[in-house]
Amino acid sequence: MRTKKSSLAWLMDLLIPLVALAVLVLFNLIRDPEFFRVTIEWSEGNPRLDGNLISIIDSASELAIIAMGMTLVTASCGGQDISVGTVGAIAGAIFVQTLVRMGPISVLTVIGALLVCCLGTILFKLFNGTLVAVFKIQPMIATLVLYSCGRDIGYMINGSATEELASPVIRAIGIRIPGVPVSTPFLLVVLVGLLLFLFFRLTNIRLYTQAVGVNQGAARLNGIQPTLIKLLSFVILGICVAVAAVIGVARMGTLTPKTLLADIEMDAILAVAIGGNSLGGGKFRLSGSVLGAYIIQMLTTTLQNMGVGSEHIRAYKAIAIIIIVTAGSPVIKSWFTAMKNKRSASADAASLKGVG
Amino acid sequence: MTVQKAKTLTGKKEPLSNTMLLMLVSIGIFIAMYAAAVIFNAKGFRNPKMFFDLLNENSMLIIIACSLTVVMIGGGINISVAGVVSLTCMVDALYLQKSAVASPFLNILISLGIALGIGLAFGAFQGFLISHLEIQPFIVTLAGMILARGLTTIVSPGGKPVDVNASGAVTAMWDARINIPWFTEVTEKVKLGKVTQTVVSTDLEIGTLVALLVLVLVFLLLRYAKLGRNIYAIGGNQQSAMMLGINVKRTRFISYVISGLLSGLAGFIFLMHAPSAKTTVAARGEMDAIAASIIGGTLLTGGVGNVFGTFFGVMILATITKIIGLSDVNESFWQNIASGAMLGLFIMLQSVILSVRGKGKIHLPEWLKFIKPKGDPISPAK
Numbered sequence: 113m114r115t116k117k118s119s120l121a122w123l124m125d126l127l128i129p130l131v132a133l134a135v136l137v138l139f140n141l142i143r144d145p146e147f148f149r150v151t152i153e154w155s156e157g158n159p160r161l162d163g164n165l166i167s168i169i170d171s172a173s174e175l176a177i178i179a180m181g182m183t184l185v186t187a188s189c190g191g192q193d194i195s196v197g198t199v200g201a202i203a204g205a206i207f208v209q210t211l212v213r214m215g216p217i218s219v220l221t222v223i224g225a226l227l228v229c230c231l232g233t234i235l236f237k238l239f240n241g242t243l244v245a246v247f248k249i250q251p252m253i254a255t256l257v258l259y260s261c262g263r264d265i266g267y268m269i270n271g272s273a274t275e276e277l278a279s280p281v282i283r284a285i286g287i288r289i290p291g292v293p294v295s296t297p298f299l300l301v302v303l304v305g306l307l308l309f310l311f312f313r314l315t316n317i318r319l320y321t322q323a324v325g326v327n328q329g330a331a332r333l334n335g336i337q338p339t340l341i342k343l344l345s346f347v348i349l350g351i352c353v354a355v356a357a358v359i360g361v362a363r364m365g366t367l368t369p370k371t372l373l374a375d376i377e378m379d380a381i382l383a384v385a386i387g388g389n390s391l392g393g394g395k396f397r398l399s400g401s402v403l404g405a406y407i408i409q410m411l412t413t414t415l416q417n418m419g420v421g422s423e424h425i426r427a428y429k430a431i432a433i434i435i436i437v438t439a440g441s442p443v444i445k446s447w448f449t450a451m452k453n454k455r456s457a458s459a460d461a462a463s464l465k466g467v468g
Numbered sequence: 469m470t471v472q473k474a475k476t477l478t479g480k481k482e483p484l485s486n487t488m489l490l491m492l493v494s495i496g497i498f499i500a501m502y503a504a505a506v507i508f509n510a511k512g513f514r515n516p517k518m519f520f521d522l523l524n525e526n527s528m529l530i531i532i533a534c535s536l537t538v539v540m541i542g543g544g545i546n547i548s549v550a551g552v553v554s555l556t557c558m559v560d561a562l563y564l565q566k567s568a569v570a571s572p573f574l575n576i577l578i579s580l581g582i583a584l585g586i587g588l589a590f591g592a593f594q595g596f597l598i599s600h601l602e603i604q605p606f607i608v609t610l611a612g613m614i615l616a617r618g619l620t621t622i623v624s625p626g627g628k629p630v631d632v633n634a635s636g637a638v639t640a641m642w643d644a645r646i647n648i649p650w651f652t653e654v655t656e657k658v659k660l661g662k663v664t665q666t667v668v669s670t671d672l673e674i675g676t677l678v679a680l681l682v683l684v685l686v687f688l689l690l691r692y693a694k695l696g697r698n699i700y701a702i703g704g705n706q707q708s709a710m711m712l713g714i715n716v717k718r719t720r721f722i723s724y725v726i727s728g729l730l731s732g733l734a735g736f737i738f739l740m741h742a743p744s745a746k747t748t749v750a751a752r753g754e755m756d757a758i759a760a761s762i763i764g765g766t767l768l769t770g771g772v773g774n775v776f777g778t779f780f781g782v783m784i785l786a787t788i789t790k791i792i793g794l795s796d797v798n799e800s801f802w803q804n805i806a807s808g809a810m811l812g813l814f815i816m817l818q819s820v821i822l823s824v825r826g827k828g829k830i831h832l833p834e835w836l837k838f839i840k841p842k843g844d845p846i847s848p849a850k
Binding site for chain 2: 191192194243247248249250252253254256257258259260261263264265267268378381382385390391392423424425426427428429430431433434437438441442443444
């Protein structure tokens with residue numbers, strides 16, 4: 113009985129995002145089954161998949177990666193980092209400038225630039241993390257500093273020049289590797305997800321993070337260092353931001369600090385919340401956040417396919433989000449549980465009667 | 469808490485509440501910064517007109533920061549304030565542009581009614597979702613912000629700005645501003661034998677007066693009204709507030725309604741100040757308002773805060789922007805970086821002061837204690 117329950121626990125945790133996804137899929141099926149058509153196209157002898165689903169999976173990549181890091185910060189600090197988009201602009205600037213200085217673009221230089229870029233974002237995130245963990249400032253306020261000036265720092269690093277990164281390597285990162293039908297950004301999401309999964313499987317960090325999020329004092333008394341755990345979550349977020357920024361730059365083939373990863377912080381927080389994670393810290397589920405990211409992107413694509421203009425999409429998106437979070441609200445949830453209990457109670461009573 | 473009480477009874481030492489301390493810090497920072505600006509005479513700061521300009525330009529921000537402080541003291545947050553401002557601004561502008569009513573007074577009343585109605589709708593809806601359905605306030609108001617901004621672009625004619633300069637209502641409001649006579653500057657220029665006078669008058673706009681009135685009213689509400697004390701209580705500790713018999717749900721709901729109403733009012737005031745509505749009105753205003761509240765000593769965790777502190781938070785932010793905007797720094801990105809750095813510095817300073825105080829190393833001088841509130845908010849040192 114117990115094993116059965118625990119094996120189904122993850123399903124219960126992911127109930128809201130899964131139901132939301134199911135409703136979206138159902139809605140699209142009724143509206144236009146063509147929405148789900150996936151075709152294989154051949155361009156220059158290379159196969160590539162095409163269709164709405166593929167474009168959803170592809171364009172939600174940055175959001176999914178950042179949502180994973182955001183989940184960790186949310187879980188350990190009980191607050192959100194609102195500077196991910198602006199630090200992403202800094203990361204993009206560092207990446208582009210390092211790449212340009214390193215000479216001709218090759219796989220090696222790209223990896224080198226990515227490492228430098230990771231280092232840079234980790235430093236910036238450590239600044240945020242220090243404010244949160246050492247100075248005990250609320251995360252939203254601590255990250256407000258970089259939120260308000262991050263893009264300007266990115267602009268300062270990048271200068272006014274817009275470098276065109278025309279290289280097959282960059283195209284391979286941003287679009288797809290020749291011969292592989294799936295887009296590279298999606299593969300990177302899988303890679304980052306896998307690495308994080310292994311990291312949490314092989315270490316106790318998951319438990320520690322949740323412990324710090326639930327009760328910092330108790331965690332400290334049990335020998336966990338809350339400061340270190342919080343800083344670690346910010347470091348992981350930094351790496352996520354760097355990867356997302358490199359994807360963003362590679363996708364466009366050029367850098368514009370003003371628009372790179374614009375408004376992604378709010379979407380990332382939404383993804384975390386839709387994924388069933390508490391924004392107050394504590395227990396977390398990375399898969400929920402990734403699902404949340406794809407739900408948001410699917411919503412956007414559905415609205416676009418329905419002919420809603422890009423300017424107006426936000427209002428409809430907001431309404432859909434309100435419906436999703438209302439459906440997942442504690443009151444509605446407990447109402448459902450009460451209904452279920454009532455049913456099972458009456459069933460029990462019926463069976464008792466039968467026995468009697 | 470008991471130790472504090474005991475000390476108060478014996479009349480020896482009255483420790484300042486954290487709210488007051490943080491507010492005093494923000495007042496001190498503001499005075500220091502303004503004094504520095506006056507001493508170094510960063511263009512025009514020696515002129516008293518500058519102070520009134522700061523007030524006039526930031527009347528909208530003062531109101532939305534106040535509304536945010538109320539919600540934050542109750543342990544929530546409202547990100548939708550600036551979105552509601554942009555929406556009310558746009559709707560009011562469209563109304564004034566197309567209004568068939570001739571009387572400016574009636575127009576003002578109607579557009580004020582529209583603004584308050586929109587604010588009330590947003591506040592009540594969000595308040596209901598947060599208090600009765602117990603959804604996280606951040607997410608609800610974030611969705612509210614996206615909704616308000618989206619509605620603004622839908623309502624606006626093709627995303628173009630709406631100008632209401634010619635509207636009678638705006639002119640009436642503009643004419644009604646209060647001139648402060650002893651700061652009026654008259655400069656005379658002699659050109660080709662002709663004496664031309666340029667009069668630079670120092671004014672206080674009606675909107676600014678309303679903003680200051682709102683400030684005082686909210687202060688009185690929070691300090692003396694039962695509702696205000698209840699808001700402090702639910703922000704400090706929801707559980708114990710419930711045990712005291714406070715209707716937590718209703719109090720939280722009302723705090724969001726107040727916030728929504730004030731946001732609507734702020735939108736109206738902003739339209740009267742800058743008689744044109746764009747889709748980008750109050751862009752990032754929510755973050756400015758949150759920053760102002762925090763700098764003024766309100767804690768995001770709830771139960772601690774003071775609207776006068778928030779006022780000084782707004783003034784600090786405005787002064788930073790003004791100083792950097794007026795100085796010889798040409799490139800705009802340096803402005804933002806500098807104001808970001810200053811913000812970070814203040815936040816750290818606050819944290820350091822609070823932690824040092826926790827260890828008992830700071831003893832405030834006797835003369836600072838007269839500002840201590842009679843009833844300490846139901847919030848122990850956080």
